Structures are given as C-alpha cells and as structure tokens.
Amino acid sequence: MAEKTVTLAHGAGGKQTSELIDQVFKAHFSNPQFTADDAAVLNMGEGRLAMSTDGFIVSPFEFNGGNIGKLSICGTVNDLSCMGAKPLYMTCAFVIEEGFPLDKLEEIAASMEKTANEVGVKIVAGDTKVAGKGQVDKIFITTTGIGKIMDNADTSGTYAKPGDAVIVTGDVGRHGCTILLARDEYGIDADVDSDCAPLWGTVESLYTVTNEIHTIRDATRGGVGTVLYEIAEQSGVGVRLNAADIPVDPAVKGVCGMLGLEPLYLACEGRLVIIAPKDKAPALVEKLREGKYSKNAAIIGEITADNAGRVVMETEIGAQTMLPQPGGELLPRIC
Amino acid sequence: MNEQAKKARDIITNYKGRPLRIMEVCGTHTHEIFRLGLRKLLPENVELISGPGCPVCVTPVGFIDEAIWLALEKGCIITTFGDLIRVPGTEMPLAGARAKGAQVRPVYSPLDAVEMARQNPDEQIVFLAVGFETTTPSACLAVETAKKEGLKNFSLLTANKTMPNAYNALEGSADAFLYPGHVNAIAGTEICEELKKRGVSGVVAGFTASELLTALAVILVNAEKGEPFFVNCYPRVVKAEGNPSARELVKRVMEPCDTEWRGLGVIPMSGMKLRDEFAEFDARKKFGMPKITGKPNPACRCGEVLQGKCKPSDCKVFGKVCTPEHPVGACMVSDEGACAAYYQYGGV
Amino acid sequence: MCVGLSAKVVSVKDGTALIDANGAKREVSADLLEELEPGDYVMVHAGVAIAKITESDEDEANDVMENLL
Missing domain, CATH: 3.90.650.10 (PurM-like C-terminal domain)
Incomplete structure (x- = not known):
C-alpha cells in the first residue's frame, strides 16, 4: 500500500478494500474460521449460548493503558463473561474516517489480536466502511460476540438476595x-x-x-x-x-x-x-x-x-x- | 475519625438544649452535610437549613437567557463552570442551546477561558462569571490578564455576588450560621465579629468530616450559654484578615452594584460588575445586549427554599415534575442545590 | 458555594504554581499569595491559590475542640 492514510477508495469495495483487509485485518485476525465468504460458519455444539454486541466511539482513540481496539474486544468479552459464558467467536465492524493513519489502524488491529488471543476468542468476520472527513470522529468499532455458558453458571441482575x-x-x-x-x-x-x-x-x-x-x-x-x-x-x-x-x-x-x-x-x-x-x-x-x-x-x-x-x-x-x-x-x- | 471528632459527634448526638435552627450558608456545606449523612446524627431539636450560598441556585433565569443570546445570536463560545450548563433559562438551559448549535464548554477556571481565547483568536470567548467572594478574584484575574495581553476576544458575563447584604436579608431566619469557610478565606472574619455585635451568632466552618463535626459541636456548646458568639473553626485556612491581595484585585477590576438573586429578588449593592475601565471585557456592553428579563416557572418555590421558609419537599413540583434530570428550578440543578441534595440523599 | 481543594505546592514560577493533590497535578495562579514556596500547602479554588494553609484538618479539630472544652 502506497498511501499512509485510509482513503475513501479503501471503503469502495474494490482492489484497495481487499488490500486493506489482507494487510491489516487478515494479518492480525487470521484463524481457520476467519472467512472470505459472506458469513462465518461455526459449530457450537450442545448447551446454552450467550450473545452480545457493543459499539465503541471513545475519544481519544488511544489512552494510557489501551486503545479503542483493546477496548472493543474487552467490552464484548466482558459482557459475555458476566453471563458465565466462555467467549468463543467475535465479529467486528469498523467505521473509519477518511485520512485516518494506517499505522494507527494497524496498532489497533494488533491490540485486538493480542487481547483476543489472551482470552482465546476468535475473530471470524468483519466489515470495513470508510466515511468522509468529519462524518465520524476518527474511528468507530462495533464488536459482536458469542460464547458458551458454563453448565454450572446461572447469573442475572435479578438474583441479588438480602444477605x-x-x-x-x-x-x-x-x-x-x-x-x-x-x-x-x-x-x-x-x-x-x-x-x-x-x-x-x-x-x-x-x-x-x-x-x-x-x-x-x-x-x-x-x-x-x-x-x-x-x-x-x-x-x-x-x-x-x-x-x-x-x-x-x-x-x-x-x-x-x-x-x-x-x-x-x-x-x-x-x-x-x-x-x-x-x-x-x-x-x-x-x-x-x-x-x-x-x-x-x-x-x-x-x-x-x-x-x-x-x-x-x-x-x-x-x-x-x-x-x-x-x-x-x-x-x-x-x- | 479521630478522638476529637468523636468527641464532637458525641456533643452533637447528645444535645438536649433549646431547639436550634442552624443555617449553612454555603452550598458546598449543604453538599458535604448530605454526603456525610450528618443530618442523621442531629437530635430532633436541631434543624439544619440550607441557605442561599450556591451561586448556581441564586443565579436568575434571565442570566441563562443572556448567555444563550450571546451563544446563539452572537456566535460566542460560552465557557462556564459545569453546573450552570443544566440550569433552566426561560425557554431552555445552556445544554438545550447546545443542541441548537451553541458552543458551550465547561472549564475548571476562568484562566482556562483566557487560554482558550489566546488559542482561538478568531472566536469570541465569554466566561460566565458567577460566584461569591471566593470565586470573583479568579474572574478578575482573568480580566486583568486579558487586558495586559491585549486580548480582544475575551469577556465576562457577570453575575458575581457578595454575602454581607445577603446576611442582612437573612437575619432572623436562623439561630446560628455556619459561615462559608472559603468566602471568609478571602473576606476575613471582620463581618462575623460585626454580626456578633448585632446579636447574630455563627462559626466559620471547613468542609471535611472532622471540620463540620467540630463546627456544629462548637455551635451547640455555645448556644447553651445563651450569649451571641462567633468562633473561627477553620483557622488552618481562614485568617482574620482574609486575603487582602484578592480583595484589592477585585476592587481594581469590579465595583458593587444592585443585583437579582433568584428567590430573594434584587438586593441593593450585593452584586459586582466590571468597572468602566474594563468595559471592553463586559460582554453586555461589548455585544450591545438588549435588556433580557427571564420568566421563571411560577410553580417553582426555590426562592422560599433558599430563605429557609420552606423545605424542598413542600414544593408542589419537587420530585414530580422537577427532578435532577429535568430540573425546573436551579436548586435542583447543582449537586449543591438544596432541592437536588434533598432529592438525591433524602428519605434514607 | 466554593469547592476548595487543599494541595501541596510542587514549584512556583512567574506567578504560577504547580500543585499536587494526591498525585493529581495542575498549574494554578499564585498571584494572590505572597512568598509561596515549594512544600507549602494551599487552598485552591477555580484555578487560583486563595490561602496558605496547614495540612491537617484533624490537628485543627484538636485545637478547636481543646479551646471549646
């Protein structure tokens, strides 16, 4: 990639879009389930599942102790975990402002990879849109996750009891x-x-x-x-x-x-x-x-x-x- | 809690003397008293009344309308202490004006508003100068700094107030005052001594648990003696002479004027405005503001609450139409406001 | 009416003091206090140091209570 920033062409669905996906996202999210098809195909086995989704628009996108990428994995992983569900698969959708530095995007993807690996959750599908300058604030990420609830877990905000x-x-x-x-x-x-x-x-x-x-x-x-x-x-x-x-x-x-x-x-x-x-x-x-x-x-x-x-x-x-x-x-x- | 604070607490919980009404004049006292649950410790015959010492609460509706006029009609960037943003104006609060495109930025200090003016020479920055003796010097410092640097894009919308004439208006509404420690840090304690000569009792109080317990204990012990009294219970911060440099600064930049207090009406010479030499920093003059008179919601009883004439829970709209999310009166806006404090911490 | 913050002075330069309250640091105006030195404690309000103070509110409570009783 010659450009150092994300351009509208990266979001147009053509050659540059594939390049962005190959070089940034596939490089970091590679696993057997990561799909080039329209949807990932998963085998979840028996038992109860938990599913959750969350959007992240934090500004600034980098901060002491993390960035929006790490945050977007943690947020959904933690939502699943609170239900006693082991996070298994995630998807992530990016909305990126035109002109966003590619090296920063790379850093964000790398933190997502690292955080996902720590938990053992696999990123299996994704989406990238590029919005014109000023239409979004630098970068927004939405993640969705699915996890398997442990047989011995049953938690809810309605279960708190006196004592x-x-x-x-x-x-x-x-x-x-x-x-x-x-x-x-x-x-x-x-x-x-x-x-x-x-x-x-x-x-x-x-x-x-x-x-x-x-x-x-x-x-x-x-x-x-x-x-x-x-x-x-x-x-x-x-x-x-x-x-x-x-x-x-x-x-x-x-x-x-x-x-x-x-x-x-x-x-x-x-x-x-x-x-x-x-x-x-x-x-x-x-x-x-x-x-x-x-x-x-x-x-x-x-x-x-x-x-x-x-x-x-x-x-x-x-x-x-x-x-x-x-x-x-x-x-x-x-x- | 240390030994002395425990001793103070015991004096308070065991008080069996005559019934007492104590007014905390300062909104931060109101806030801390609720946060600590101090009212729960008081015996039945001691009542704490929340007075008019929250600058947000005594700021009239028209002031918010003026700020919104500057933002929407003149395109000024409004800088303000955070609490003012949700105070209702006649039609909307500043938060509502923001949705219509007004630029409203909370700042920690008026000096930060000056910095914003330096960095944005093409924008007009207006600081909403509310507050009492404690806060006014910071606004004056901002104006002097702007004048020294020749800044042409900084001004104040003033609603600064002073306490002495308000005490006159409040005389008789309490048996003793908890004086606002940080006002006295600037103004000194001379006025408290004078009030004592006129038979008005009070103590200067700090804001921590131990300082508030001590100050209340001092009031209760002295009240039993029956004579008017004044004790400075906050000597680590408040000196008899106050802060003379701060007072001189204010005198250089501002002069007394009549001003409207929400709920109390106009109290003569209880406000501060910029002197003529600083007219270029007076947003009303600078932008040729027309006279704007606000119309408060007639059901709101903030005025009586501020004078200790009724409790927030006596007001018909309290907790129903008027809540912290949708305040009708200013007393419901600021965390310091008597109504907000009652709503948030009351009933436990 | 006036939230105050007691803080320690870290350094003073040209009428500006760097203050530290439990590790939260900020520059405030030192114009209203004379002879402010690093190590002093001050009461800060709206970005201005308004009074030189002693640090401990408990020592103060001790003094006030001893005078009372």
Whole structure:
C-alpha cells in the first residue's frame, strides 16, 4: 500500500478494500474460521449460548493503558463473561474516517489480536466502511460476540438476595478518569491508566470457588454506582455500601476532588461487580486477589431487604446517606 | 475519625438544649452535610437549613437567557463552570442551546477561558462569571490578564455576588450560621465579629468530616450559654484578615452594584460588575445586549427554599415534575442545590 | 458555594504554581499569595491559590475542640 492514510477508495469495495483487509485485518485476525465468504460458519455444539454486541466511539482513540481496539474486544468479552459464558467467536465492524493513519489502524488491529488471543476468542468476520472527513470522529468499532455458558453458571441482575455480599474486583473509576485526563480539557495531570482488561479468566476463576454466584456485572459507562442501582432495581433489593471499603486509586481521588466528581460514577472497563452469598465472599475475594486483573478485589457492602431500589452508603462519620442516583452527563462541579 | 471528632459527634448526638435552627450558608456545606449523612446524627431539636450560598441556585433565569443570546445570536463560545450548563433559562438551559448549535464548554477556571481565547483568536470567548467572594478574584484575574495581553476576544458575563447584604436579608431566619469557610478565606472574619455585635451568632466552618463535626459541636456548646458568639473553626485556612491581595484585585477590576438573586429578588449593592475601565471585557456592553428579563416557572418555590421558609419537599413540583434530570428550578440543578441534595440523599 | 481543594505546592514560577493533590497535578495562579514556596500547602479554588494553609484538618479539630472544652 502506497498511501499512509485510509482513503475513501479503501471503503469502495474494490482492489484497495481487499488490500486493506489482507494487510491489516487478515494479518492480525487470521484463524481457520476467519472467512472470505459472506458469513462465518461455526459449530457450537450442545448447551446454552450467550450473545452480545457493543459499539465503541471513545475519544481519544488511544489512552494510557489501551486503545479503542483493546477496548472493543474487552467490552464484548466482558459482557459475555458476566453471563458465565466462555467467549468463543467475535465479529467486528469498523467505521473509519477518511485520512485516518494506517499505522494507527494497524496498532489497533494488533491490540485486538493480542487481547483476543489472551482470552482465546476468535475473530471470524468483519466489515470495513470508510466515511468522509468529519462524518465520524476518527474511528468507530462495533464488536459482536458469542460464547458458551458454563453448565454450572446461572447469573442475572435479578438474583441479588438480602444477605448477599457486594464485591468489586478492583479500584473504581480508572478508565473514566484516564479518558477525562486524555481529553486534556481541564489542564490536570495525573499518573492514571485505564483498567481496560478482558475478564473471562477472572470470571472462570470465580467458579473454581463456588457455583453460587448470583450476579456478575461489568461496571462500564456509569461506573459501579450505576450498576448497583440497576441491580437494586432489577432484584427489588437495597444495597448498603461501606464508603471506607471502596477501593479508589489516590490519584483518581485527587482528580475527582479537583473537579467535584464521584469515583463511583466514573467508567471502568476492567472491573466486575459480583453479588454472592456472604459466607462465600471471603473465599471469592481471596481467589480474585490471585488474579492479575483483580488484585485489589474487596467486599464493599451487602444486599439488604430494606431501602429497595436504593444504594445507601455508610459514611466515614458512621451515618447513613443515599448515594446520589446516576443521571445526566458528568460535569465538573466547581462552585 | 479521630478522638476529637468523636468527641464532637458525641456533643452533637447528645444535645438536649433549646431547639436550634442552624443555617449553612454555603452550598458546598449543604453538599458535604448530605454526603456525610450528618443530618442523621442531629437530635430532633436541631434543624439544619440550607441557605442561599450556591451561586448556581441564586443565579436568575434571565442570566441563562443572556448567555444563550450571546451563544446563539452572537456566535460566542460560552465557557462556564459545569453546573450552570443544566440550569433552566426561560425557554431552555445552556445544554438545550447546545443542541441548537451553541458552543458551550465547561472549564475548571476562568484562566482556562483566557487560554482558550489566546488559542482561538478568531472566536469570541465569554466566561460566565458567577460566584461569591471566593470565586470573583479568579474572574478578575482573568480580566486583568486579558487586558495586559491585549486580548480582544475575551469577556465576562457577570453575575458575581457578595454575602454581607445577603446576611442582612437573612437575619432572623436562623439561630446560628455556619459561615462559608472559603468566602471568609478571602473576606476575613471582620463581618462575623460585626454580626456578633448585632446579636447574630455563627462559626466559620471547613468542609471535611472532622471540620463540620467540630463546627456544629462548637455551635451547640455555645448556644447553651445563651450569649451571641462567633468562633473561627477553620483557622488552618481562614485568617482574620482574609486575603487582602484578592480583595484589592477585585476592587481594581469590579465595583458593587444592585443585583437579582433568584428567590430573594434584587438586593441593593450585593452584586459586582466590571468597572468602566474594563468595559471592553463586559460582554453586555461589548455585544450591545438588549435588556433580557427571564420568566421563571411560577410553580417553582426555590426562592422560599433558599430563605429557609420552606423545605424542598413542600414544593408542589419537587420530585414530580422537577427532578435532577429535568430540573425546573436551579436548586435542583447543582449537586449543591438544596432541592437536588434533598432529592438525591433524602428519605434514607 | 466554593469547592476548595487543599494541595501541596510542587514549584512556583512567574506567578504560577504547580500543585499536587494526591498525585493529581495542575498549574494554578499564585498571584494572590505572597512568598509561596515549594512544600507549602494551599487552598485552591477555580484555578487560583486563595490561602496558605496547614495540612491537617484533624490537628485543627484538636485545637478547636481543646479551646471549646
């Protein structure tokens, strides 16, 4: 390829399109199922399947700890994993803005390959469209995944029961904080990197401890706070958190302090919220702390019968208050 | 919590003296008090009232209309503290104007708006200058900087306010005030001493758990003695003389004027506007703005809430038509707003 | 009304201070404070250092409570 950027010709379906597919995507996504035909043909065998799709438009497309490619694999892998499903196959669709640097596209594809390989998920089909300058913001990726649910897994946001423990698999708000800093709108500098990670291994490890896991959710957009409100609503229960037990990186706390933001509402891309019976929780946390993406796992609260639909926080002065309900865009609060 | 903070908490939870109404004047106090669940610790005979100290909440509807006029009619880029973006104007909030093509950018500091003006010489940058004694110096610094550098594309839309005359308007609405620590960091504590001479009690309070517990304990212990009192409970930040350089800066750039407070009406000489020497940085003058009068929603009782005359839950639209996602009044917008705080943290 | 941030001064140059709050760093105006030095603690509001402060709110609580009781 002579050009150094993606052009409209790359999306026209002709020779240049094949070149782009061969040299960027086939080079990175090669596997026996990767198809040149109109659809991939898969043999899934017996059992229940889980399927999920997600679009990614993060700006900037590169950030501390990852890029939009890694994110697009992690997002769908984690959605499947939360259902106890081992991710098997994925498809990805790119919408690329005319003029996007080819070496960056190559880097993105390479991160996707690396992340997919780590999980053992195969990318079996893809699509590329090129949009005119200004029609999209650099690059958008949509991924769809299919996975096989383990026979011993049965999780849902409706299964949380009073007396269950609430576990989070690491410190909260890192991805959201990283993106906020990467946009450089507020002149703040901090050593924070995204928690973006594929969590199938993390979920698999939980089931070596017990099958009694009621809910697993990945806390993406809206953060852990939003996920907890969703679970409270779906299961018709209350959530009581202990403020002192919620892991937050000091620098994330610093940035939030500067802008008046609540870390529980900043996005994560590699953190699970797990609801499981209280007597199983310590062993689960112990197991999680052995995993590379969940070293700071902690029990942060419990499910209650009272305050149904609400998330209540036990504060540092020993009083209870409600966690503000999620809503609207995150705006820094200064005065 | 350390030992002293525990002691302070015990004083608060065990208070058995006369009934007391304490007004926190500052919106950040309101916010922190709710975040900590401090109200839950108070005995029944102590009531905390949220006062008019959230600049977003006291900013009148017409100010938002003025900002939208600058954005849509004059094509200015509006820079603002984040909270103002969702405050309802007569027809829409700034967020709504954004959907119609207005450029609205949240900034951390007015100095960042000056930087935006430097980098975009072909755009007109307007900063929405709201806030009290604490915040006004930053806006004045921005104007002085812009003047020094000869920037022609930076201006302020001012709605700055000062507390002293508001205290007069609030006199009698509480037995003691939690004074806004960061206002006093600039203004000093002379005014608090004067208020004490007039029989108005209060303490300057900080914002952390230990500072708020301490300040409330100090109020309760002193209230039992029956005499008017003033105690600076935030000495690590607030000095008696305040910050004289900040006050001189404000005096150089701005002068007092009458101003409208949402809910309280016009309070004479309680606002700040740019002096004539800085007219070129006054967006109203610079862009020949016509007189714009906002029309607030008549059902909204934010005004009475701000004066402690009614609780948010007494308002007919509270929690029904008026929610943080669809605020009717400004008190529902800012996290600091009394209504938003009641909505978010109340009822537990 | 005024969210303040207590932070440590890392460096000062030409009326601008680099401050650090738990690892979050930003440049703020040092114009309103005299003789600011690295290592000082300041209260920052809207990008301006408004007061030189002492770091610990707990020490302060101790002092205030001791005077009270």
